[in-house]
Amino acid sequence: MICVSIGRGRHRHVIAEHRHLADNGVRLVELRVDCIQGDVQVRRLLRERPCPVIVTCRRPSDGGHWDRGEEARQLLLRTAIAEGADYVDLEEDVAGDIPRYGTTRRIVSHHDFTRTPADLPALHARLAALDADIVKIATMANQPDDNLRMLELVRGSRVPTVGICMGDIGTPTRVLGGAVGSPFTFATADDDRVLAPGQIGWRRMRDVYRYDSLTPATRIFGVVADPVAHSLSPVVHNAALAAAGIDAVYLPFRVPADHLDAFLAHAARWPLAGLSVTIPHKEAVLARCTACDDLVRSIGAANTVAFAASGLVASNTDATAAVESLQAGMVDADHPVKSGLIGLKSALVLGAGGAARAVAFGLRREGVEVTIAARTLERGRTMAAEVGCRAVEWSARYRLPYDCLVNTTPVGMHPNVDETPFDREHLRPYMVVFDTVYNPESTLLIKQARSIGCRTITGVDMFVRQAAHQFRIWHGADAPAHVMRDALKRATASAKEPV
Ligand code: NAP
DSSP, X not given: OEEXXXXXXXXXXXXXXXXXHHHTTOOEEEEEGGXXXXXXXXHHHHHTOSSOEEEEOOOGGGTOOOOSXXXXXXXXXXXXXXXXXXXXXXXXXXXTTSOOOTTOEEEEEEEESSOOOSOHHHHHHHHHTTTOSEEEEEEEOSSHHXXXXXXXXXXXXXXXXXXXXXXXXXXXXXXXXXXXXXXXXXXXXXXXXXXXXXXXXXXXXXXXXXXXXXXXXXXXXXXXXXXXXXXXXXXXXXXXXHHHTOSEEEEEEXXXXXXXXXXXXXXXXXXXXXXXXXXXXXXXGGGGOSEEOHHHHHHXXXXXXXXXXXXXXXXXXXXXHHHHHHHHHHOSXXXXXXXXXXXXXXXXXXXXXXXXXXXXXXXXXXXXXXXXXESSHHHHHHHHHXXXXXXXXXXXXXXXXXXXXXXXXXXXXXXXXXXXXXXXXXXXXXXXXXXXXXXXXXXXXXXXXXXXXXEEEEHHHHHHHHHHHHHHHHHSSOOOHHHHHHXXXXXXXXXXXXX
């Protein structure tokens, strides 16, 4: 069950939001009464509740806003119990002073905004001993392993336990709680109104992660990256899993560079079935892989890992996706091209990062002459030597004409949508212009290229293709590409943050 936290300043807003949530199928709400300004009318809130509630009144030391003294706070909690609140949240140090009464169930809680304590079982035993119906532990995750310790605690505890790791490293514990036996997880009314670090909106929890349908049998996939919060892969892959009716979930795993090895070593404890791999792990992940495809071998980087009985199998779906996008973009009624990148002799690749490497390898394999224009020339030169092409300085990108221009820099990406890596006056109508940026789909570069009659290919096409190949690797079935495309377009249309 998803419990939605309401943290509003006015009673009428709390009541209206509560009604709205209940009307939309929410079955449990946490009333964060510490957020209410002035006198808290707890009787009124309980009388008008359209669905069960947890009454919570947090002090600043526990991440809350209560500033009216401890005596008044405890009186409020006692009143909530006397008035028949469904649950009341009592912190460890006050739970012993506030006795059980009536039908109100006691959530005994502990918050740590700095770390996840080493001895979680001892902490849990202390809380459970305070006449707890439910134990709630919310701690900051500083490393991926904190998630595992928390999930294992919840899975093994006799007293129903909500165990949450905060921060964006901790997102997996919020999503997998129900699958390991938590009575509920916490979510916010929407993604923008976060009451604790790392919280996500209940609609995302319900519609993207399908929280209530996850069980111990659900297979776990995800994207491993740092940072990861911006990634749209969870939106795209979870939409595909839902459409295909596959019992699996796809999570964002923020794994700092120095924790990748440990994260992969503990894969069986989740257990993980497959991963998308992105910055900064695409090369480092190879050290742990036991097998890889030809493209990984030549590119020296993987974006996909499958956990097989024999070990970790690495693949690279970026290069294939880039070439397929170009092929598809070159086919139309006036220019039928059956296969290969016929007609493309030369390409200028802007950027010398991971995406550039995949694109340049893909193009070279098709016999296209590639030039890399790199802001950091040394990086470009190193890549050029490995790919078998040449590198030029960033300022030299306009010097020669090319059949094809590929942007693999983030220039033009949301929110910097008024920027382009290649001035309009240097575009020519005969050029094929491919922008790997997918948010927005129509970047300034794409718009300007279209306006002068260039053939254009967008990053959305490449993104969906690389994800569809991953789906096939993991699930052995064709991906519902149209579902992935729609999910990506919806997500980019509503994105407020850079992706
Ligand atoms: P990366 O490894 O960090 O490489 C980024 C490259 O862009 C580097 O060469 C960097 O130069 C250069 N760059 C950054 N800002 C620049 C600027 N203002 N002017 C000139 N060059 C600049 O990142 P990546 O993994 O290659 O990803 C790059 C972009 O590709 C992403 O932002 C994403 O939009 C796109 N992408 C799309 C897909 C897809 O499926 N559609 C997949 C992967 C990536 P320095 O070395 O000097 O920093």
